Amino acid sequence: MNEITIRQAQTEDILVVESILFDAVNWLNEIGQPLWGADEVSWDALSRNYKIENFYLAYSGGNPSGCMALVDHDPFFWPDVNKGESLFMHKLAVTKSARKSGVADALIEYFKKQGTERGIKTLRLDTHALRPKLRAFYERHGFVFVKIKIFAGDRHTAFYIHTLPDSVLAENKSSWNKMADSWFGVTALPTYGCLCPNEDELHLFPDLNGKKVLDIGCGSGHSLKWCGDHGSAELWGLDLSGRQLENAGKYLRDNNYKPKLFCSPMEQNPGLPQDYFDVVYSIYAIGWTMDLPGTFKLIASYLKSGGIFIFSWDHPFMHCVEAKDGQLMFSGSYYNAEPFSFQKGGNPVTLLNRRLSDYINALADAGFSVERVVEETDLAVLEREVEFSSDYYAPSKAKQFPLSLIVKAKKP
Numbered sequence: 001m002n003e004i005t006i007r008q009a010q011t012e013d014i015l016v017v018e019s020i021l022f023d024a025v026n027w028l029n030e031i032g033q034p035l036w037g038a039d040e041v042s043w044d045a046l047s048r049n050y051k052i053e054n055f056y057l058a059y060s061g062g063n064p065s066g067c068m069a070l071v072d073h074d075p076f077f078w079p080d081v082n083k084g085e086s087l088f089m090h091k092l093a094v095t096k097s098a099r100k101s102g103v104a105d106a107l108i109e110y111f112k113k114q115g116t117e118r119g120i121k122t123l124r125l126d127t128h129a130l131r132p133k134l135r136a137f138y139e140r141h142g143f144v145f146v147k148i149k150i151f152a153g154d155r156h157t158a159f160y161i162h163t164l165p166d167s168v169l170a171e172n173k174s175s176w177n178k179m180a181d182s183w184f185g186v187t188a189l190p191t192y193g194c195l196c197p198n199e200d201e202l203h204l205f206p207d208l209n210g211k212k213v214l215d216i217g218c219g220s221g222h223s224l225k226w227c228g229d230h231g232s233a234e235l236w237g238l239d240l241s242g243r244q245l246e247n248a249g250k251y252l253r254d255n256n257y258k259p260k261l262f263c264s265p266m267e268q269n270p271g272l273p274q275d276y277f278d279v280v281y282s283i284y285a286i287g288w289t290m291d292l293p294g295t296f297k298l299i300a301s302y303l304k305s306g307g308i309f310i311f312s313w314d315h316p317f318m319h320c321v322e323a324k325d326g327q328l329m330f331s332g333s334y335y336n337a338e339p340f341s342f343q344k345g346g347n348p349v350t351l352l353n354r355r356l357s358d359y360i361n362a363l364a365d366a367g368f369s370v371e372r373v374v375e376e377t378d379l380a381v382l383e384r385e386v387e388f389s390s391d392y393y394a395p396s397k398a399k400q401f402p403l404s405l406i407v408k409a410k411k412p
């Protein structure tokens with residue numbers, strides 16, 4: 001296979017861009033799948049929306065074989081996204097002679113690399129909604145379907161987004177380092193989450209005597225201490241934030257424990273042993289992962305056969321239900337898979353919204369069997385009179401639906 005190189009286009013490349021796009025237009029017409037009209041890809045038309053340096057050219061065996069345009073603002077297709085917030089791809093094209101030679105894959109990888117180098121967290125694109133092969137191509141490259149919109153009466157357009165994990169993790173890490181000191185023991189066992197039953201009531205953990213445990217997103221180490229106090233023989237923790245781990249290390253050593261702590265994103269294995277742990281758990285940290293299926297697969301690999309995995313996180317309704325004017329209302333879509341950026345303690349962080357099925361299916365794909373799903377509000381809250389409040393974790397909300405989700409699964 002020929003080597004594929006990609007470079008940014010310059011003024012003298014206008015004809016090259018046109019020739020690649022004309023070639024692709026002709027080929028798509030030939031196979032009865034027209035995408036663009038020839039008039040739409042003349043430089044005359046393109047120059048209304050693009051500068052030549054927005055284009056990137058792929059060469060295969062020294063011949064121009066593909067192109068794409070990358071722009072940092074797309075008010076027509078994505079009017080809600082501010083300039084510079086995302087990177088948008090258009091006019092991805094491959095010549096007839098270069099098809100199926102990896103040129104389109106190379107261009108998509110280059111698109112991701114450009115986004116990461118520019119420190120951008122999301123890549124976006126739109127494509128023909130009624131072309132399943134085209135959509136499958138983007139989905140294979142990790143693009144997540146967002147919505148369909150119909151333009152000009154019959155242009156069914158599918159919108160896709162891809163979150164660049166490195167950019168998000170770098171920002172989240174920096175923010176968690178700044179916040180670490182104010183998150184000392186805030187959510188920790190036996191507490192699972194917000195206004196929900198705790199471990200003393202639920203008894204999801206097995207007897208920890210002599211057991212090896214691993215805390216994913218261990219924060220300040222308070223849950224690990226709880227495990228130590230319940231007899232665990234080995235306390236292991238992993239966290240993205242070095243500052244959290246400094247606090248955890250000191251706190252656990254002050255309490256006469258000798259934890260093994262790893263500074264790493266949970267999306268990667270920093271050297272944790274395989275088939276080793278009796279229990280892996282994560283208290284209000286799992287939702288930070290940029291790669292839920294990959295993280296669950298890693299967790300399954302750390303557990304012994306018969307080992308238990310328990311996690312808690314915001315209930316998926318939390319990202320789309322809002323308390324306003326005395327009522328709870330759907331303020332967003334349950335299906336919205338777009339990354340959600342906000343300020344936490346004055347620091348920028350980004351999370352991915354997920355549905356209940358995303359968690360359960362990712363557990364199944366990692367080989368887990370689900371033993372328990374807890375969607376409960378604390379009895380004391382259910383029984384008492386509460387005032388309506390629009391707070392994120394308001395008791396008035398908790399009376400209507402669980403604010404936290406708790407799941408227990410087993411590695412067969």
Ligand SMILES: C[S@@+](CC[C@H](N)C(=O)[O-])C[C@H]1O[C@@H](n2cnc3c(N)ncnc32)[C@H](O)[C@@H]1O
Nearest residue numbers: 176188217218219223240241265266283285288
């Ligand atoms: C709410 S705290 C968890 C509290 C902790 N589990 C406890 O029991 O005390 C969330 C933690 O997740 C960590 N975190 C965020 N993103 C992460 C990632 N991608 N990988 C590993 N840890 C992450 C943060 O640094 C933070 O310490």
